[in-house]
Structure formats: structure tokens, C-alpha cells
Amino acid sequence: MFGYKKTDGSDIYPWPVVIFIILSILSILFLAPTVGILLSSIKTTKDIALGELWTIPSELYFGNYVEVLDNPAVGQYFINTLLVTVPATFASIVLGSLAGYVFAKLPFRGSEILFLILVSGMFFPPQVILIPLFRLFNSIGLIDTLWPIFLVHTALGIPICSLLMRNFFSTIPAEVREAAILDGANEWQILTRIALPLSLSALAVLATLQFTWIWNDFLWPLIFTQSDEKRTIMIGIVNLRGQYTVAWGVQGALSLVASLPTIIIFLFFQRYFIKGMTMGAVKG
Amino acid sequence: MRGPSWSPRNKAGMERDRRFWRIVLLTPPLLVFAVLIVWPLLSSFYYSFTNWNGFSSNYQFVGLSNFQKIWTDRLFFQATINTIIWMVSALLLPTLLGLVLALLLDSKVRGRKFFKTIFYLPICLSAIVVGQIWIWIYQPNWGLLNTLIEEITGDRFRYAWLAKPDSALFSVIIAWSWQQTGLSMVIYLAGLTAIPSEILESSASEGATTWKRIWYIIIPLLVSSTTVVIALSLINSLKGFDILYVMTGGGPFNSSDTLAMHMYNESFKKYLIGYGSSISVVLFLIALIIIGIYFRQLRKVDQIYG
Structure with a gap:
């Protein structure tokens, strides 16, 4: 999972694994807002009001x-x-x-x-x-x-x-x-x-x-x-x-x-x- | 197809034909541009010297009094300060983050295409949708930010980020930066691919460390990309209206008012069209200065790097 392709870039930039982990964390941060909208759309208003907007839903709700x-x-x-x-x-x-x-x-x-x-x-x-x-x-x-x-x-x-x-x-x-x-x-x-x-x-x-x-x-x-x-x-x-x-x-x-x-x-x-x-x- | 006037030896005839086609092809775009962009631009200058309210057919020429009013308008002063804060932070945050992301992605890390898509995706969302998303992040009762802070500290935390004058503008800037980072990232990525690999390889063989290489070789070579990124973010942030309109509407208490927002309020809420026009003229002049610097820098960069 943390491998990297041996290309000409690899000797210029060290630690491909570290870079991969940093990018993964950043991309989760970047994706979070968009995912939030997606999650909200499959939840009931009640669930959101109870503070459940940002959690993975147990069931999908398509009413919205x-x-x-x-x-x-x-x-x-x-x-x-x-x-x-x-x-x-x-x-x-x-x-x-x-x-x-x-x-x-x-x-x-x-x-x-x-x-x-x-x-x-x-x-x-x-x-x-x-x-x-x-x-x-x-x-x-x-x-x-x-x-x-x-x-x-x-x-x-x-x-x-x-x-x-x-x-x-x-x-x-x-x-x-x-x-x-x-x-x-x-x-x-x-x-x-x-x-x-x-x-x-x-x-x-x-x-x-x-x-x-x-x-x-x-x-x-x-x-x-x-x-x-x-x-x-x-x-x-x-x-x-x-x-x-x-x-x-x-x-x-x-x-x-x-x-x-x-x-x-x-x-x-x-x-x-x-x-x-x-x-x-x-x-x- | 060969017409009589189409003998290629007929130089004068060819020049006449070229002139004919120039006019035929150039007239439609230039006409549309002149009527819908240039003429309104000049009209704005004209209105800025009047006290027109948008409805009545009689209005007076008031000279420079709108511009004098600007000097004493406390809200204009506030909006100018906010515009500067907005432009500077909208410049620094996405540019630096975009540069870091581009350098990381340039390392040919596995999955770079996937990462690039994720960082770039927000650009295709509208400011309205981005605003919506971030309103929820800042929502006091169940927003992501407060929820996270509560998780970490274990205490109840219900700060209303967008409703407090201290944090409203900066909260919108974060949302804006989130959307704009992808743009500076791709411009830097394009700049990075233009750097000849021999330069990097020779520096590696001479034993330069990665940090030194980035700092002394790569970043100086990215100077033209930086010029482009800086100009684009200044211009984009000067235009920034939609996201402020939906997230704060310039409030609370005008704490997140920018010039674009102020101009809209004066013109379409208070119907002070003349005064609104003079604010837009100021906006235009700021844009003109930035564009001037941009084109000059670009030419300078061209001369240095060919």
C-alpha cells in the first residue's frame, strides 16, 4: 500500500512513504467538506439536529x-x-x-x-x-x-x-x-x-x-x-x-x-x- | 472553388481579401465586447459623477462629490481594510498550500492522479455550494469544527464562527482558500514539469540535500508560475462576492464587508447608483494596477528566462 514506483523522481525526493502519508491526511481534510454534504443528504433532519451529520449513517435515507x-x-x-x-x-x-x-x-x-x-x-x-x-x-x-x-x-x-x-x-x-x-x-x-x-x-x-x-x-x-x-x-x-x-x-x-x-x-x-x-x- | 480574384500572384487582391475577412470575422466579437463590456465600463465612470438613484429620469451631475463621500464613508473604510485583509490572506494561504501540494505531488508518489483530483475538485463547485458546505462546518451546535473541538477538549463548545465580528471574515477566507488551493497547485505543477530534469539531477549528484534543492533551485525557477498565481489570486479575490454573500452577507455589523459587497449594497439595497458606481470605479482602478504589474512582471520574467 505504501509502495512507490521507482521512477526518475524517486532519487530527487526521498521518503515516498512519508509523502504518501502526508498527502493521504491532507486529502482526507480536503475531502471532508464535500463528504459532509453527501452525508447530510442521506440523513433525516432529526439525526442532523442531534449532531449526527458527520458520522457514517447506519441506514440510507432517500427522503431528501x-x-x-x-x-x-x-x-x-x-x-x-x-x-x-x-x-x-x-x-x-x-x-x-x-x-x-x-x-x-x-x-x-x-x-x-x-x-x-x-x-x-x-x-x-x-x-x-x-x-x-x-x-x-x-x-x-x-x-x-x-x-x-x-x-x-x-x-x-x-x-x-x-x-x-x-x-x-x-x-x-x-x-x-x-x-x-x-x-x-x-x-x-x-x-x-x-x-x-x-x-x-x-x-x-x-x-x-x-x-x-x-x-x-x-x-x-x-x-x-x-x-x-x-x-x-x-x-x-x-x-x-x-x-x-x-x-x-x-x-x-x-x-x-x-x-x-x-x-x-x-x-x-x-x-x-x-x-x-x-x-x-x-x-x- | 477557384474564384477569378483568387490568383495567388495577385498581391493587391490578396491583401484586399485579407482586409475583407479581418472585418467580417472580427466585427461580431468586437461588437459584442464593445456593447456589453467597454460601453458599460465607460458608463460607470459617467454615473460615478452623478447622483442617479436608478429610477428617476432626472439626475444631476455632482462632480467629484461621490468620491469625496468615499473619503468620509466609515463603511467604505471598513470595506477597504477588509478587502486588503481578504486579498492578502486569500493570496498567502492558497499559494503556499498549493506550492506545498505541488512539490509533494511532483515526487511521483503513488496515486498522484487521485490526490490531484481530490485537491482540485472544489474548483468545479460553485461558490454557493462551497458556502453552504462551510456554513455547516461552522454551525455552532452540530458543525464539524465545534464537534471536533468538543471531541478533543471534552468540553462543551458552541462558538458561532460566522456570527461573531471577530471571526466572520477569517472563517470565509478559510472556505475560499479551500476552494482556490487547487488552482495554484496546478499552475505550480505545470511550472514544475517545465524545469529540465538535468538541472535537478546535476544538483543531486553534487550532493545538494532535498531542502536545499527545493529552496535554492526549484522555488527560484518557479518565479513565473508564482507571478501568475499571485495575479490570479489577487484578481479572483477582488471579484470575490458570491461566497461572502451567502456565508455572511457582509455581516455581522459589516465586519466582513468587502468593496464588491459594499458596492452591491449601496447600489441595489440603498439605490445609490451614482455612489455605487464610484465604488466600482475604485475597484476598477485597483484591478488596473494589479493587471499592469502582472503584465510588466510577466514580460520581465520572459526576458530573464527567455
């Missing part, structure tokens, strides 16, 4: 999940969140690919500066654009619809999508493009038939990142929606907390159900997720 799935509001929150997350993820990647292609393959005088301005949009606190956007959408009657959330997430996704797509398109050899031009292809055809199919892994990175961020977002739906029918899942969790004040088990089940899409995506596309995080962080 029944309660969550029976609640029609939860289904509506899910639909709303999907209706925002999927189109906004798609739209931001499309727009980012267009910009990224120009910055990578059709540079022009001043395009470096323009690119820098675009990318720095990634770093600004969203509070700075909040009030004017609220006013804009209010004046055209889109407050309390899903439209503003979709539009804002599309726009906010452009910086990171342009950055990653530009970096990826830059790695496509110039000869590939030149050959296509000699064959009579135009830029649109090169982008859609050559560059994008060669960039599937970058697209996967962005899809994973964008989906997770938009799904988990709280601020924009909080500002742009008012009625319960238009709320997204993260706002829904907070709202339902009022309804289930002391029903901690239901709250736990609710949090878990709401996190399920991003957890599944994370576990399946972990590689892409981590790649995106590290690539987005370092300069292109």
Missing part, C-alpha cells in the same frame, strides 16, 4: 432526494440554467474563435494592442459593468428574462476564448494555410474546415471551462432576474433555503443535485479543465 426531485421549482431552475449555459457557452466559443483566428493568422497593425485590451477584459471585477448593463436591459424590457444572462456571459467569455483559440491557431503551420489558399479556399473555409477541426482539444477545454463558470454563476442571475420562474439553479438553492430552513438534509441534497452537472463534466474532462486553467493563466 425525493423531496428535491418532487419540487417543480427545482426542475424549472434546471431548465433555466441549461437555457443560459449551453447557448452562452456555444456563442462565446464561436465569437472567440473568430477573433482568435484573426489575431493568429491575419494580424494587422495594432492587432497586438487590440488583443491585449480584449484579453484584459478577463481580469476586471464584474461590478464595474453591472449598473450600466442593468440600466440597458431594463430600458429594453429584458429584465427578468434569461436574455441578459445569456448575452453577458457570451460577452464575458470572449476574452478567454479569444486567448486560447489564438494560441491554438498559432500552432497550425503556415504551410497548411498557404496550401489551402493555393487550392482556392477563402479564410472562412480555412477557419471552419481546417483550423477548427484541428483544434478540437482547445474547443473541449473552453467548453468545459465556460460551462462550469456559467452554470455556477450567481451574480448575474441575481441582478437580472426577479421572479422565481426565471431564476437559475444557484439562486434557486439560496431561495429554497428559506423554504427548508432547518431541513438541512434537503439543502444538502439540493446542493449536490445542483453541482452534479459540473462534477460530472469535471471528472470526465478533468484533463481539459486543468489545461484550460493553466493555459488561460499564462500569457500567450
Whole structure:
């Protein structure tokens, strides 16, 4: 159990057993909060109130999940969140690919500066654009619809999508493009038939990142929606907390159900997720 | 497919085509970005000089009085102090822990993929869910923290971590750090894989101890990763709103108010849109300074390490 593989790392770092034990302890500490939510969701409110939340249950109780799935509001929150997350993820990647292609393959005088301005949009606190956007959408009657959330997430996704797509398109050899031009292809055809199919892994990175961020977002739906029918899942969790004040088990089940899409995506596309995080962080 | 204007010898025609496609491809993203990001940014600057309340159509231009108010606003002062505390601790805790985890994982220990997933998992959870989890850890009657303390000391312990001004902000910082550590860990891991193994091997053959090697060789070589981690955590913590909103709402008695939180309260609770805008302008300027330093450092690092 405490063995280690004899690799080139082993002579650089001594005591693999000690390191393994330290990592095991740390990972238990790190996992404890998440496990707590899982445990709460399979316990009755009474058990939790008696201080039994953090113990391994003797029997499984599924009443909390029944309660969550029976609640029609939860289904509506899910639909709303999907209706925002999927189109906004798609739209931001499309727009980012267009910009990224120009910055990578059709540079022009001043395009470096323009690119820098675009990318720095990634770093600004969203509070700075909040009030004017609220006013804009209010004046055209889109407050309390899903439209503003979709539009804002599309726009906010452009910086990171342009950055990653530009970096990826830059790695496509110039000869590939030149050959296509000699064959009579135009830029649109090169982008859609050559560059994008060669960039599937970058697209996967962005899809994973964008989906997770938009799904988990709280601020924009909080500002742009008012009625319960238009709320997204993260706002829904907070709202339902009022309804289930002391029903901690239901709250736990609710949090878990709401996190399920991003957890599944994370576990399946972990590689892409981590790649995106590290690539987005370092300069292109 | 071969169009008449597509003779590759036709240089001028090609340049005209390039210009055409630049405009066609670049217009949609730039238009969306300009309308939904740049224009609102500039508008915020404008509103920050007005006394608009969000409803009435007539409002006055009040010059710098919002910014003067900032100077005398006790809550703004408190929020600034808290933002600094929040940013510094949100910088130190996840960065140091992430570095330690990355160094441990870099030892090619068995099960490193599994460990990496565990440390990274919190990143994919929303701030709302993370807040929920940690509210329960700090819950006075049956929370994990108090339960553990009771187990260890054997005495009854019912401290309300999030409801006491002394501990509220720091309790949220711990929750935030728990979520953010995975991010600095992967950036450091990426930096570690970029270190050539010959450097490490030659230092090992020259008899450097592990500690010396980490301290004098590995950590200095991670300087560009550190720049990235520092900038990201500063920017992320400046944006930090959701987790404070759900865990404390800025309370108790504004003891965990940050600038982002204060801006939300002034704008959407008190409807002082003009004043809220001026707070957001201050936030923007802080972000701008950090980004400036970040890009400059990054360029410097590039020059040193090629």
C-alpha cells in the first residue's frame, strides 16, 4: 500500500512513504467538506439536529432526494440554467474563435494592442459593468428574462476564448494555410474546415471551462432576474433555503443535485479543465 | 472553388481579401465586447459623477462629490481594510498550500492522479455550494469544527464562527482558500514539469540535500508560475462576492464587508447608483494596477528566462 514506483523522481525526493502519508491526511481534510454534504443528504433532519451529520449513517435515507426531485421549482431552475449555459457557452466559443483566428493568422497593425485590451477584459471585477448593463436591459424590457444572462456571459467569455483559440491557431503551420489558399479556399473555409477541426482539444477545454463558470454563476442571475420562474439553479438553492430552513438534509441534497452537472463534466474532462486553467493563466 | 480574384500572384487582391475577412470575422466579437463590456465600463465612470438613484429620469451631475463621500464613508473604510485583509490572506494561504501540494505531488508518489483530483475538485463547485458546505462546518451546535473541538477538549463548545465580528471574515477566507488551493497547485505543477530534469539531477549528484534543492533551485525557477498565481489570486479575490454573500452577507455589523459587497449594497439595497458606481470605479482602478504589474512582471520574467 505504501509502495512507490521507482521512477526518475524517486532519487530527487526521498521518503515516498512519508509523502504518501502526508498527502493521504491532507486529502482526507480536503475531502471532508464535500463528504459532509453527501452525508447530510442521506440523513433525516432529526439525526442532523442531534449532531449526527458527520458520522457514517447506519441506514440510507432517500427522503431528501425525493423531496428535491418532487419540487417543480427545482426542475424549472434546471431548465433555466441549461437555457443560459449551453447557448452562452456555444456563442462565446464561436465569437472567440473568430477573433482568435484573426489575431493568429491575419494580424494587422495594432492587432497586438487590440488583443491585449480584449484579453484584459478577463481580469476586471464584474461590478464595474453591472449598473450600466442593468440600466440597458431594463430600458429594453429584458429584465427578468434569461436574455441578459445569456448575452453577458457570451460577452464575458470572449476574452478567454479569444486567448486560447489564438494560441491554438498559432500552432497550425503556415504551410497548411498557404496550401489551402493555393487550392482556392477563402479564410472562412480555412477557419471552419481546417483550423477548427484541428483544434478540437482547445474547443473541449473552453467548453468545459465556460460551462462550469456559467452554470455556477450567481451574480448575474441575481441582478437580472426577479421572479422565481426565471431564476437559475444557484439562486434557486439560496431561495429554497428559506423554504427548508432547518431541513438541512434537503439543502444538502439540493446542493449536490445542483453541482452534479459540473462534477460530472469535471471528472470526465478533468484533463481539459486543468489545461484550460493553466493555459488561460499564462500569457500567450 | 477557384474564384477569378483568387490568383495567388495577385498581391493587391490578396491583401484586399485579407482586409475583407479581418472585418467580417472580427466585427461580431468586437461588437459584442464593445456593447456589453467597454460601453458599460465607460458608463460607470459617467454615473460615478452623478447622483442617479436608478429610477428617476432626472439626475444631476455632482462632480467629484461621490468620491469625496468615499473619503468620509466609515463603511467604505471598513470595506477597504477588509478587502486588503481578504486579498492578502486569500493570496498567502492558497499559494503556499498549493506550492506545498505541488512539490509533494511532483515526487511521483503513488496515486498522484487521485490526490490531484481530490485537491482540485472544489474548483468545479460553485461558490454557493462551497458556502453552504462551510456554513455547516461552522454551525455552532452540530458543525464539524465545534464537534471536533468538543471531541478533543471534552468540553462543551458552541462558538458561532460566522456570527461573531471577530471571526466572520477569517472563517470565509478559510472556505475560499479551500476552494482556490487547487488552482495554484496546478499552475505550480505545470511550472514544475517545465524545469529540465538535468538541472535537478546535476544538483543531486553534487550532493545538494532535498531542502536545499527545493529552496535554492526549484522555488527560484518557479518565479513565473508564482507571478501568475499571485495575479490570479489577487484578481479572483477582488471579484470575490458570491461566497461572502451567502456565508455572511457582509455581516455581522459589516465586519466582513468587502468593496464588491459594499458596492452591491449601496447600489441595489440603498439605490445609490451614482455612489455605487464610484465604488466600482475604485475597484476598477485597483484591478488596473494589479493587471499592469502582472503584465510588466510577466514580460520581465520572459526576458530573464527567455
